[in-house]
Amino acid sequence: MKSQLFTDILQDNFSGSGAILDAVQKQLNSFPPEQSLDIPDILKQLDKLEQTFPHFALLYHFLKTLRHFLSNKNRVQGVALKQFVEQYRKKWENTQQKAAENFLENTTVSGKNILLHSNSSAIRQLFSQMASARLFPEIWQTVSSPVNEGILQAVFLEKLGFRVHLFHEDSISQFVRQIDFALFGADLWWDNYFLNKIGTFPLALFFHHFNKPVYVLAEKRKKIALSEISEKRFQQMIHENPKPAKEILPQTENNIQVHNFYFEIIPSKFVTRFFTEE
Known part of the structure; x- marks a missing residue:
């Protein structure tokens, strides 16, 4: 090996x-x-x-x-x-597909403007099903710094036939009024919180402020029962090691300490609804 x-x-x-x-x-x-x-x-x-x-x-x-x-x-x-x-x-194998079907059965997407953040296989599955059903809402995709993986998702969606607006998440105030709802994936969720790509929290706050829905698409496998794992393992799940400083500041400066993280915890109270395969 x-x-x-x-x-x-x-x-x-x-x-x-x-x-x-x-x-x-x-x-x-x-x-x-x-x-x-x-x-x-x-x-x-x-x-x-x-x-x-x-x-x-x-x-x-x-x-x-x-x-x-x-x-x-x-x-x-x-x-x-x-x-x-x-x-x-x-x-x-069918859990993402079933979660996507539940979303489409309970949410109107035709003629809507939808915010997406980061790069999620669950989101890709959902929009692949939309394209097959000839449903083409307008997409507002964030760049998703610091590594800008949102660009990869934007290209994927464009190839499916969607019209995509690509922008930096920090400029959400310029566009939030014309977007109907936000749709996020989740890497992990438990009790009253979920974990997702950095930038999700402020986006959720923005939509909450403007009384616009925030949806999360996630398989039940991503939900962790705290009674089934140790406190140490749970802390490892939610506390991230800093990522490479050069992604933010390519050159080294003696008196600049770079803080680079990819994930954050978001309270579920800002989520209108979670969609799973059930």
Whole structure:
């Protein structure tokens, strides 16, 4: 096995939790069926994944299930890993689609202007279904600093046939009056809060101030029951390590301390409704 199985994934600052999980599963499927793998080595690399993406509930759920599958074994064959991944994917493959269907059944999108933030596989799934149904609301997509992954989502939506307005989230005051509602994904949610890309909180506050709906699209796997995890693990989920300073300030300045974070906690009281697969 490669000494660094998930190298490219660990360096991915652009993808949401769904895309990261998909990449991990594809990597695990890449082993030859007959190859015998050292499980302690695999577990060490799974730990690195979780340390890098502690706030991605989808990844947490998958890795927890995988660790249980690997328990009480010393080695595992590639074919067994592939079978595990395929069984897991089959069990959960329709959850995003069902959440999207629930959203469309309960929300009017035709003729609407919709705000999107960051880059979410759940949002992409929803808008792919809209395009198939010939529903084309107007999109207001934020750039989503500091790594600007919102641009990737804007390009994806434009290729589906949507008209997209791309702007920096800091300029929301210029456009909020002409936008009908905000739609966010979520990387993690629990009790009365959810965690999402930095910038979601002020956007939600803006829409709350103007009495406009804020919706969140998220699978139930992303909801964490605090009674099922330790306080230490929960704190790891919600407290993020600072990201590279050069993303904000390319050159080093002695008396400037750069604070760069990707995620934040948002109170659910600013959300009009959560949409899941149920």
